[in-house]
Amino acid sequence: xxxxxxxxxxxxxxxxxxxxxxxxxxxxxxxxxxxxxxxxxxxxxxxxxxxxxxxxxxxxxxxxxxxxxxxxxxxxxxxxxxxxxxxxxxxxxxxxxxxxxxxxxxxxxxxxxxxxxxxxxxxxxxxxxxxxxxxxxxxxxxxxxxxxxxxxxxxxxxxxxxxxxxxxxxxxxxxxxxxxxxxxxxxxxxxxxxxxxxxxxxxxxxxxxxxxxxxxxxxxxxxxxxxxxxxxxxxxxxxxxxxxxxxxxxxxxxxxxxxxxxxxxxxxxxxxxxxxxxxxxxxxxxxxxxxxxxxxxxxxxxxxxxxxxxxxxxxxxxxxxxxxxxxxxxxxxxxxxxxxxxxxxxxxxxxxxxxxxxxxxxxxxxxxxxxxxxxxxxxxxxxxxxxxxxxxxxxxxxxxxxxxxxxxxxxxxxxxxxxxxxxxxxxxxxxxxxxxxxxxxxxxxxxxxxxxxxxxxxxxxxxxxxxxxxxxxxxxxxxxxxxxxxxxxxxxxxxxxxxxxxxxxxxxxxxxxxxxxxxxxxxxxxxxxxxxxxxxxxxxxxxxxxxxxxxxxxxxxxxxxxxxxxxxxxxxx
DNA sequence: GCCGTTTTCGGCCCGACTGTTTTCAGTCG
Numbered sequence: 001x002x003x004x005x006x007x008x009x010x011x012x013x014x015x016x017x018x019x020x021x022x023x024x025x026x027x028x029x030x031x032x033x034x035x036x037x038x039x040x041x042x043x044x045x046x047x048x049x050x051x052x053x054x055x056x057x058x059x060x061x062x063x064x065x066x067x068x069x070x071x072x073x074x075x076x077x078x079x080x081x082x083x084x085x086x087x088x089x090x091x092x093x094x095x096x097x098x099x100x101x102x103x104x105x106x107x108x109x110x111x112x113x114x115x116x117x118x119x120x121x122x123x124x125x126x127x128x129x130x131x132x133x134x135x136x137x138x139x140x141x142x143x144x145x146x147x148x149x150x151x152x153x154x155x156x157x158x159x160x161x162x163x164x165x166x167x168x169x170x171x172x173x174x175x176x177x178x179x180x181x182x183x184x185x186x187x188x189x190x191x192x193x194x195x196x197x198x199x200x201x202x203x204x205x206x207x208x209x210x211x212x213x214x215x216x217x218x219x220x221x222x223x224x225x226x227x228x229x230x231x232x233x234x235x236x237x238x239x240x241x242x243x244x245x246x247x248x249x250x251x252x253x254x255x256x257x258x259x260x261x262x263x264x265x266x267x268x269x270x271x272x273x274x275x276x277x278x279x280x281x282x283x284x285x286x287x288x289x290x291x292x293x294x295x296x297x298x299x300x301x302x303x304x305x306x307x308x309x310x311x312x313x314x315x316x317x318x319x320x321x322x323x324x325x326x327x328x329x330x331x332x333x334x335x336x337x338x339x340x341x342x343x344x345x346x347x348x349x350x351x352x353x354x355x356x357x358x359x360x361x362x363x364x365x366x367x368x369x370x371x372x373x374x375x376x377x378x379x380x381x382x383x384x385x386x387x388x389x390x391x392x393x394x395x396x397x398x399x400x401x402x403x404x405x406x407x408x409x410x411x412x413x414x415x416x417x418x419x420x421x422x423x424x425x426x427x428x429x430x431x432x433x434x435x436x437x438x439x440x441x442x443x444x445x446x447x448x449x450x451x452x453x454x455x456x457x458x459x460x461x462x463x464x465x466x467x468x469x470x471x472x473x474x475x476x477x478x479x480x481x482x483x484x485x486x487x488x489x490x491x492x493x494x495x496x497x498x499x500x501x502x503x504x505x506x507x508x509x510x511x512x513x514x515x516x517x518x519x520x521x522x523x524x525x526x527x528x529x530x531x532x533x534x535x536x537x538x539x540x541x542x543x544x545x546x547x548x549x550x551x552x553x554x555x556x557x558x559x560x561x562x563x564x565x566x567x568x569x570x571x572x573x
Numbered sequence: 574g575c576c577g578t579t580t581t582c583g584g585c586c587c588g589a590c591t592g593t594t595t596t597c598a599g600t601c602g
Binding site for chain 1: 574575576584585586587588589590591592593594598599600601602
């Protein structure tokens with residue numbers, strides 16, 4: 001069985017960790033990490049790329065050796081170089097890297113001296129005091145390590161964007177309204193609208209930093225003040241979200257914002273371009289020798305490098321710099337361009353509001369249309385509709401439309417894709433609907449081949465319009481089901497099926513990477529909320545964030561169209 | 574281990590902070 005891209009990326013990351021602890025050439029370590037990132041960012045599985053006979057060395061950061069390594073991993077499921085390293089050094093050492101304050105050098109020291117390979121052994125040596133015999137280990141560090149061991153289970157935890165957002169925005173206005181504060185921006189992955197954020201990086205331009213920091217650490221939702229320094233202060237909020245506040249000089253604002261917005265890979269690329277011009281970019285500005293020649297705004301930095309401005313959502317080193325150079329950056333879709341919502345539930349099944357209430361809430365948002373897409377009969381827990389009740393609902397919608405002004409309700413269904421790939425309702429009724437979403441709600445654990453065959457077969461049904469939450473993943477809870485995405489994309493093209501970006505913040509499915517591939521393949525997308533109540537129509541924002549991260553433009557999204565255009569697009573053939 | 578219009582060797586982003594030192598290594602973002 002071929003390994004997935006993320007499994008291969010994990011292998012390379014583990015390889016990098018082990019090499020680092022071994023003390024290998026740091027650039028070799030970096031090469032493995034770069035390769036892991038490249039693999040993770042691919043929209044197509046490596047095994048299918050190999051099957052197609054693609055030269056893997058064409059991928060950035062993959063050279064002769066790594067291409068062979070990938071081939072070996074795909075063929076055998078194992079990586080002999082990693083296996084060999086594990087014989088030299090026990091597995092588990094790389095887990096210690098997650099402890100704050102412990103890096104490769106100190107882990108090596110601990111292993112060489114005490115043969116420490118686990119958190120338990122580490123705690124023992126730290127508590128007994130033996131650890132102090134090592135050079136460079138003082139009381140503060142040891143305390144930090146012990147704390148890290150206790151927190152190890154939580155390590156690596158990231159917060160969903162929607163969870164972090166209220167804290168970010170509350171802090172933003174809390175700081176903005178303090179006297180002497182000139183500029184506030186929440187940078188980092190939050191500004192890039194990533195689906196999860198590790199922490200919040202807030203930049204502040206202020207006349208009196210000391211007083212701003214005092215104000216900051218007095219914020220009521222803070223659990224712990226970690227540090228309070230002359231340029232930076234770190235706190236932990238009650239929900240364990242870490243917030244870094246950074247003082248920035250006015251003239252450095254652009255370069256600081258760029259630096260702290262990231263991503264790291266994007267920044268490295270930009271800095272390399274500066275080097276080629278004989279400049280240096282850091283968080284304080286653009287420099288020629290000692291002389292500052294720019295950095296007040298991000299726009300200026302990009303302009304100096306001969307680049308068009310790159311939106312934060314694109315800054316992942318997924319081709320945006322090249323696209324910018326060549327003047328082919330996408331004009332990213334905006335929330336304002338959305339004219340309707342194509343995945344909405346009502347209290348006919350598991351929704352909490354009537355169709356009218358949903359329609360009026362949508363109208364209040366300025367939409368022209370919504371599609372009511374309740375569940376089909378197989379989903380009994382949600383009171384799924386059988387043909388009879390669906391026909392009743394269709395009639396009710398027709399009547400409702402006669403009384404509604406300024407918004408149209410489309411008749412739809414979120415139809416279960418059964419295990420054999422057939423749809424959960426008869427053709428006779430599906431034919432009469434305005435829109436048919438197909439979705440998988442059970443049997444998530446079929447083999448890749450079976451699951452792909454199941455979904456492709458369903459998509460071949462002539463009424464099938466949109467594949468809803470295509471991969472089934474739930475952020476932090478459930479992985480995507482095994483699926484050959486190449487085959488799914490192919491079927492989308494052949495059958496004129498659109499893919500959904502489900503805007504539920506725990507789904508955001510398709511993800512950004514697949515959304516970009518879908519775009520490149522010429523596939524249409526529907527950004528839809530799957531709302532079960534009027535408030536959830538606001539989730540559209542998260543779906544649009546993901547669409548923007550997937551490089552999508554207005555034209556590629558069904559629900560930016562007028563009702564007339566949309567209806568034409570939904571009619572196949 | 575990758576990469577290349579200064580190309581097959583010799584570079585590889587850049588700086589701050591912390592804790593430990595007494596001038597700096599290690600870690601982090």
